[in-house]
Amino acid sequence: MNLAHRWHVRLALLLLLATLLFGLLAGLAYMYPAIGQAIAFKKLRPAHVSAALFWIITGASAAVVHHRTEAFRLPRPTRSHAAFVAIWAGSIVAILVAYALNRFGGREYWEFPPLLGVPVLVAWLLFMVDHFRAWRHRPADPPLYVWMWTTGVVFFLITFLEQNLWQIPWFRNTYMRELTVQWKSNGAMVGAWNQMIYGSALYLMTRIGGDDGIARGPKAFAFWFLGLSNLMFNWGHHIYSAPTAGWIRHTAYAISMAEWVLLIDIIRGFKAKLAENRRLGHLTTYRFLVTAELWVFLNLALALLMSFPFLNRYTHGTHVTVAHAMGTTVGINTMILLGSLSWMLRIDQAGAARRWMERGRLLAVYSLLVFWVALIVAGLIKGWRMTALGITDHTRLMAPVDPVLQVFVVAGFGVAAGLAMAALPLLAASFKPLPAVVPVPERPAATTVERP
Amino acid sequence: MWQRKVLAFLGAAFVAGTWFAYRGADTGGSADAQVRRGMDVWQANNCVACHQLYGLGGYMGPDLTDVITMRGDAHVRAFVQHGTQRMPAHPLTEAELDDLVAFLAWVDASGQGRVPDSAVHWTGTFILEP
Numbered sequence: 001m002n003l004a005h006r007w008h009v010r011l012a013l014l015l016l017l018a019t020l021l022f023g024l025l026a027g028l029a030y031m032y033p034a035i036g037q038a039i040a041f042k043k044l045r046p047a048h049v050s051a052a053l054f055w056i057i058t059g060a061s062a063a064v065v066h067h068r069t070e071a072f073r074l075p076r077p078t079r080s081h082a083a084f085v086a087i088w089a090g091s092i093v094a095i096l097v098a099y100a101l102n103r104f105g106g107r108e109y110w111e112f113p114p115l116l117g118v119p120v121l122v123a124w125l126l127f128m129v130d131h132f133r134a135w136r137h138r139p140a141d142p143p144l145y146v147w148m149w150t151t152g153v154v155f156f157l158i159t160f161l162e163q164n165l166w167q168i169p170w171f172r173n174t175y176m177r178e179l180t181v182q183w184k185s186n187g188a189m190v191g192a193w194n195q196m197i198y199g200s201a202l203y204l205m206t207r208i209g210g211d212d213g214i215a216r217g218p219k220a221f222a223f224w225f226l227g228l229s230n231l232m233f234n235w236g237h238h239i240y241s242a243p244t245a246g247w248i249r250h251t252a253y254a255i256s257m258a259e260w261v262l263l264i265d266i267i268r269g270f271k272a273k274l275a276e277n278r279r280l281g282h283l284t285t286y287r288f289l290v291t292a293e294l295w296v297f298l299n300l301a302l303a304l305l306m307s308f309p310f311l312n313r314y315t316h317g318t319h320v321t322v323a324h325a326m327g328t329t330v331g332i333n334t335m336i337l338l339g340s341l342s343w344m345l346r347i348d349q350a351g352a353a354r355r356w357m358e359r360g361r362l363l364a365v366y367s368l369l370v371f372w373v374a375l376i377v378a379g380l381i382k383g384w385r386m387t388a389l390g391i392t393d394h395t396r397l398m399a400p401v402d403p404v405l406q407v408f409v410v411a412g413f414g415v416a417a418g419l420a421m422a423a424l425p426l427l428a429a430s431f432k433p434l435p436a437v438v439p440v441p442e443r444p445a446a447t448t449v450e451r452p
Numbered sequence: 453m454w455q456r457k458v459l460a461f462l463g464a465a466f467v468a469g470t471w472f473a474y475r476g477a478d479t480g481g482s483a484d485a486q487v488r489r490g491m492d493v494w495q496a497n498n499c500v501a502c503h504q505l506y507g508l509g510g511y512m513g514p515d516l517t518d519v520i521t522m523r524g525d526a527h528v529r530a531f532v533q534h535g536t537q538r539m540p541a542h543p544l545t546e547a548e549l550d551d552l553v554a555f556l557a558w559v560d561a562s563g564q565g566r567v568p569d570s571a572v573h574w575t576g577t578f579i580l581e582p
Contacts, residue, residue: 106495317507394514
């Protein structure tokens with residue numbers, strides 16, 4: 001890892017810590033209006049959401065840089081990568097300052113003034129230059145994770161540009177078009193960073209297991225194409241309740257239902273994964289990856305249920321949607337990224353750091369389960385009162401929901417403490433020299449993994 | 453290589469789907485200058501942090517898709533100007549308030565925030581025609 005890559009990793013971890021801090025403050029401001037009077041919720045929420053989005057994208061891009069450098073046996077990342085890190089970091093700081101100064105763009109998930117999208121775009125183009133320089137050195141028959149990284153890198157650009165289409169007047173001509181821009185681009189953007197993150201998880205699985213087969217062959221690619229179709233077309237389930245064209249809903253529904261295949265495959269693979277987990281139990285990276293797998297299962301099950309129109313009618317616009325978003329970003333993306341960063345920073349060779357990370361992981365996982373269930377319960381109560389009972393007065397509607405949200409806020413403290421316990425040792429390790437090799441246990445064919 | 457062919461097919465389907473999704477999203481009236489100014493007021497004050505339109509946005513406050521039909525514009529003006537226990541007062545000018553109300557009325561006219569009972573089939577599913 002060169003200096004630019006170390007700062008890339010540090011930036012990602014600092015953003016995770018900022019996400020936790022802003023999230024806790026936003027949770028308190030949500031529950032206790034007095035806190036909201038001191039620090040406005042309309043500033044805290046975008047600060048939390050932007051920090052979270054940038055933690056995931058920064059962490060995903062840092063993982064791609066590291067793993068592709070290993071996989072392609074490349075020299076260190078280039079100057080365009082260093083320029084990306086500098087401009088990207090500067091843009092994020094400017095965005096947080098804009099929120100503090102009450103300057104907003106007011107778009108869901110991307111609430112900063114649109115002018116600040118320019119340096120974000122420039123930085124990503126530099127990242128792409130670096131990526132496609134590396135792409136020239138790919139193996140002749142690249143494994144699936146190489147395709148996944150590249151798809152994620154390209155689709156992030158496409159979806160970032162797409163979510164800015166609202167600046168062209170035609171796209172704001174009708175509200176349905178305006179709504180479509182937001183749901184379509186944001187839904188697909190989640191898919192874009194998932195490609196980078198899941199690609200990294202697949203890469204790590206092949207390295208830890210010493211078996212490249214899971215990243216090759218027709219089945220692996222068939223599942224990837226299903227995931228890619230999901231990225232491109234599944235956004236429609238977010239606007240079931242809006243008067244949009246029928247084909248959008250039908251396509252999204254068909255794609256969602258095809259994902260049962262993925263769910264069944266995960267269940268079938270669980271037994272082997274658990275056996276492997278016992279064997280490699282002390283490998284930090286593997287533990288985070290298996291934790292993510294559990295959350296893939298839970299979230300996919302929830303997403304599939306939400307995709308049924310008769311249930312979507314009750315869950316749309318409720319905290320069930322937040323549960324899905326939190327389960328995905330914390331349970332899946334953050335767990336994979338922490339596993340990936342543990343691998344990069346060779347945390348298994350730092351005894352105390354490893355123990356802290358393990359305690360943090362357990363605290364985060366159990367707290368997240370309570371957090372996630374509380375959101376689902378809150379959403380179901382709200383959905384029932386709103387849709388079945390027809391209550392329109394917001395205070396009356398939310399009265400029985402608020403106690404459940406207090407459980408959610410308390411559990412949020414547990415999630416934040418656990419993730420901070422996992423992130424801080426990684427941040428400390430990013431300032432230290434790296435050990436030479438990472439031992440991989442009980443696999444005679446690959447007892448050590450050589451690192452470039 | 454079959455993977456490249458599938459990838460090319462998906463790419464083409466994505467481009468076509470994008471075109472038809474945006475081109476077909478013509479439900480509701482066109483935005484006039486006042487509605488566009490109201491949209492800018494909505495965005496500049498980051499209303500989406502607390503409120504939803506068609507379920508998109510924060511959950512601190514209510515969904516405002518149908519607020520003009522359900523409560524009327526005087527209600528909206530009072531809430532924006534004076535705030536509540538949870539919502540801060542927003543010192544907008546009269547012209548900005550007019551624009552914001554015009555924007556919300558435009559959204560309201562585009563459809564309903566919740567699926568109406570009349571559109572729900574006995575199986576629980578529903579079809580909404582644009």
